[in-house]
Amino acid sequence: QAFGEALSSRKTPSLQSLRLEMQTDITFSSFCDGISEQGLPPDLKVDFFLTIPSLYEEESDEGALTLFASALRSGKILGVRSITFVSALECVYQLRSEVGRVLGEALTHGEASLKFLEEIDLGMEGEGVSDLVEG
Numbered sequence: 090q091a092f093g094e095a096l097s098s099r100k101t102p103s104l105q106s107l108r109l110e111m112q113t114d115i116t117f118s119s120f121c122d123g124i125s126e127q128g129l130p131p132d133l134k135v136d137f138f139l140t141i142p143s144l145y146e147e148e149s150d151e152g153a154l155t156l157f158a159s160a161l162r163s164g165k166i167l168g169v170r171s172i173t174f175v176s177a178l179e180c181v182y183q184l185r186s187e188v189g190r191v192l193g194e195a196l197t198h199g200e201a202s203l204k205f206l207e208e209i210d211l212g213m214e215g216e217g218v219s220d221l222v223e224g
Contacts, residue, residue, distance in 0.1 A: 093123020099130050106170075110138040112177070113153040121156035128165030134205060136171045151188045158195035164202055171208040 096107070111117045117139070129135065139157075160166050195201060196209075 090119040090123040093120040094126075095123075096129055096133070097124050097127040099127075102130075104130075104133060106134040106136070108136045108138065110140070112140045113151075113157075115153070118153040118156050121153065121160050124160055124165050125156075125163075128160070128163075129168060131167040134168045134170045135166060136173075137169065138173045138175070140175050140177050154188050155191055158191045161192075161201050161203070162195035162198040164200040167202055168205050169203055170205050171210070172206075173208075173210040 095101075096104075109120075111120065137157075161169065196203065196206075
């Protein structure tokens with residue numbers, strides 16, 4: 090949470106880009122909480138590389154993806170350039186329909202204003218991917 094708050098504070102004006110590699114667990118949830126107040130600086134270009142731990146672990150927190158979607162939808166991450174999802178396991182992650190819908194709606198929401206978004210690499214399958222695309 091402190092990392093998200095520090096980035097939101099705009100105390101690093103020379104920082105132009107950020108590649109954020111995180112698991113979608115409690116740490117990523119805390120990061121999303123940290124940026125929820127002020128958001129990231131609009132000129133900070135961010136590449137998200139998000140690893141989904143496992144379907145079978147409690148830390149595979151889809152709540153983190155919901156918080157991420159909320160931050161996108163509310164315009165807190167205007168400089169997002171790419172989003173890549175990968176599974177920590179060799180199997181393909183099955184995105185649940187509800188989470189896919191929330192992510193899809195966030196990406197297409199008017200306040201999201203993702204004018205720098207160049208790439209989304211899903212690296213997953215399941216009903217939720219269709220819901221994400223239909224968003």
